[in-house]
Amino acid sequence: MNRLSNKVAMVTGGANGIGAGIVSLFINEGAKVVIADNNADAGNALADSLGEQCQYIYLDVTEASAWQRAMQATEEVFGPLDILVQSAGISRPASIEDASLDDWREHMKVHGEGAFLGCRAAIASMKKNHAGSIVNISSVESIRPGPLFTCYGAAKAAQDALTKTVALHCGEMGYDIRCNSVHPAATYTPLLQQYLESAPDPKALEKIYAGMQPLNRIATVEEVANSVLFLASDESSFMTGHQMYVDGGVLAKPYPSGQGA
Numbered sequence: 001m002n003r004l005s006n007k008v009a010m011v012t013g014g015a016n017g018i019g020a021g022i023v024s025l026f027i028n029e030g031a032k033v034v035i036a037d038n039n040a041d042a043g044n045a046l047a048d049s050l051g052e053q054c055q056y057i058y059l060d061v062t063e064a065s066a067w068q069r070a071m072q073a074t075e076e077v078f079g080p081l082d083i084l085v086q087s088a089g090i091s092r093p094a095s096i097e098d099a100s101l102d103d104w105r106e107h108m109k110v111h112g113e114g115a116f117l118g119c120r121a122a123i124a125s126m127k128k129n130h131a132g133s134i135v136n137i138s139s140v141e142s143i144r145p146g147p148l149f150t151c152y153g154a155a156k157a158a159q160d161a162l163t164k165t166v167a168l169h170c171g172e173m174g175y176d177i178r179c180n181s182v183h184p185a186a187t188y189t190p191l192l193q194q195y196l197e198s199a200p201d202p203k204a205l206e207k208i209y210a211g212m213q214p215l216n217r218i219a220t221v222e223e224v225a226n227s228v229l230f231l232a233s234d235e236s237s238f239m240t241g242h243q244m245y246v247d248g249g250v251l252a253k254p255y256p257s258g259q260g261a
Contacts, residue, residue: 001029031083036070040058082131085137086159092152112159139152184247
């Protein structure tokens, strides 16, 4: 407990799913947390349930001016930022033949431009405290994308490259600001639940998802959040530019015969 005592954290996409799990865990660990999300109803409801150490601020991660307003509001309420977790995202599975150019651009805008704007805004605030930790929520699909994740996998891979360049830049500039990424596999979130419930046989699809992991189950939000907590805390003070796989062993598996890289 209290691994984030008095730290100021912002979690984008913090109103639902993995982001909401991270917000709740950070509050339990003593942080002051801003839920930065474009879902005002869910964001306000979660903030109200967690007490005065948690505030909701509207944020469209694709708008530079929205980042400026959100960061200014955060500093006015809690002070300069110590931690940024970028969990906002979209995922619309489609093959290269089925994905539209609009699908491609929207994925790139949210995961690429959104993460770029977030890193830039966070560094400006963290420099006031001379330290900080940025954690970008990526995916196993950025490392080994499936054929239905044309847009999502490419956008997450762009985010991965950004993570490393930010880590290198901050190191070269002498900033004590770290930047790492977390790569979950299938995780029980409202989005996954929607996929399952829309299937002709939800139980069968759930079994398929679970079977993709050598641990033969789907991750919980809490398991992903615990990994983010480690990277956000001072316990990982000598880690930057790191990709943490929270994937049940997916990326350790060899490719099936005849389907190598």
